[in-house]
Amino acid sequence: MSAGRTAAPGAGRWVFHDGDFMPAADVRLSPSLQALQYGTGVFEGIRSYAADSGDAHLYRAHDHFTRMIGSARLLRIAIDHSAAELVEIAAELLRRNGHTGDAYLRPLAYKMALEPGVPFGVRLQGVSSALTIVSLPMGSYTSKDGISCGISSWRRIPDSSLPARAKITGAYANNALATDEATAAGYDDAIFLNQAGHVAEASTANVFLVRAGRVATPAQDSDILEGITRDSVISLLRRQTGIEVERRTVLRSELHTADEIFLTGTGCEIVPVTALDGRPVGSGVPGPITRTVMAAYDRSVRGRDPHDDQGWLTPVHSTPVLL
Template sequence: MGAKVLFMNGDFLPFEQGTISVRTHGFAYGTGCFEGIRGYWNAEDQQIYLFRLREHFERLERSCKILQMSLPYTVDEFIEISTELVRRNGQREDVYLRPVIYKSDQIIGVRLHGLKDDCIITSEPLGNYIEITGLRCGVSSWRRIDDNAIPARAKVCGGYVNAALAKSEALQNGFDEAIMLTNEGHVSEGSAENIFLYLDGELVTPAPSENILLGITRDTVIQVAQRELGIPTRERVVDRTELYNADEVFLCGTGAQIAPVIEIDRRPIGTGNVGPIATRLQELYFDIVRGKRAEYRKWCTPVYSLVSAENTD
């Protein structure tokens, strides 16, 4: 079911009323922060589970500190608002929540301080953001934004122009996705995904210093790979040519989920097919996010009570 309502500045409103002025500071200058949160429908439980909801709002809080923004609600209040929003939409499918905190003053002039911060949260149906059965990627000519320019560790609205440049270049060159390098020429991440390599029996992923978003799915992969597969993860500098020699490569993120890569710069990765490590992690991930693994239920926030789940038709 599509979105009927959204949450905006303290109220649940009809979706079509979720508008801002063309003079809004966040629109004109990109002065906002956002999150992307997935909810997964479990038909057997008649339940939507919002995955790692608390961690997403904690990261939003950290992003806002960097942009001198104040969250209008506590993390616990955001959790309550989010679950209520999905309930009001009566959604019984996979959904995507996008909370946005933005500078709402209608002024001309670039700054962060002394401006009003407002909030919008939407909940909409969403399937796969990118292909999850074998991506063909290209290393982008666009370099990843630097921590001293627009910090990539914060989900800053304006910073995603950097991702858009790389993504369009990749698609227009015949690839599915881009892989971005730092200004030093080290591997950073995809256009909007973290990246993992499987090399010599361990997972390798760029360190936080490599201008990456500290991904919640990235953290999930690190924990699950160690716990379920006994595979450690090494966070370090990764050179471009290591991509070509990896046994496996995959991207991950809330939108991307776990997306195996089978080719980079026209070079096959490993056997040129989706590898066993990415396959197993993908299977585990989808079981976990749909609430099918009891030991990971702490990461899954249920939307419906048993009674309300039965009466949402």
């Protein structure tokens, strides 16, 4: 998604790498890195937000690390930390980098090198693993006024080939092909159909649509990443408006006849889609349900929902100090 990207001036000086905090400049990785050669890595994107209290807090970090541990299990990547420990490491990294405003963390767990005696080739067993986490300052980067999307001619990789529910680095070549096609055609982002021709997801976001007051999003068996923002939106809509989101097969024609479409993702947050395939979505401006979701999500990430605490926020400065 390219619209209005403004705020990513550079990663912090410190990284967490191979079990320790170190300056990023000291990280040495081999060109023979297995993950580089074969795409055998898994990653997450996690945000932290400046809160009114003056402290920053991580948003749903435990859920992100739990998802990463699951993705890693699929590729036999060993992660030597629990999700709770990884949350503490993430908070410590933000502190070391002085990222007290809105920031972004990118944990990456990956296959590193063949163990002694293991023959050359693509494989998962007999290959060592590593974990690196970087953080960088990052504010909102997508247009809150709406973006344009095109339905991609590239189909989402099916679960039977490379599961979208695991954030596998190599699988993102599929996403890159779609965004490349979309931006070359003048759109801001692509929406994938799956092999069955049903709506899957956007390049790095889940898709929601509103038709006649009902809200739907593709079900978990639609070859999607089970987005944590998607889950937050489903939960916020239920608790704050009583709207129950339908998780089901979504047809392409439903998008073309929708009153509203919006995308959800940790990076892009909540983004209205106001044009699809060169046609306006609904009245061509963000609709009322989209605006409700944007406001609810903003309150949630900033900790302004005191009566709505789901345990989603981890204060950066009051988590244990790791040495």
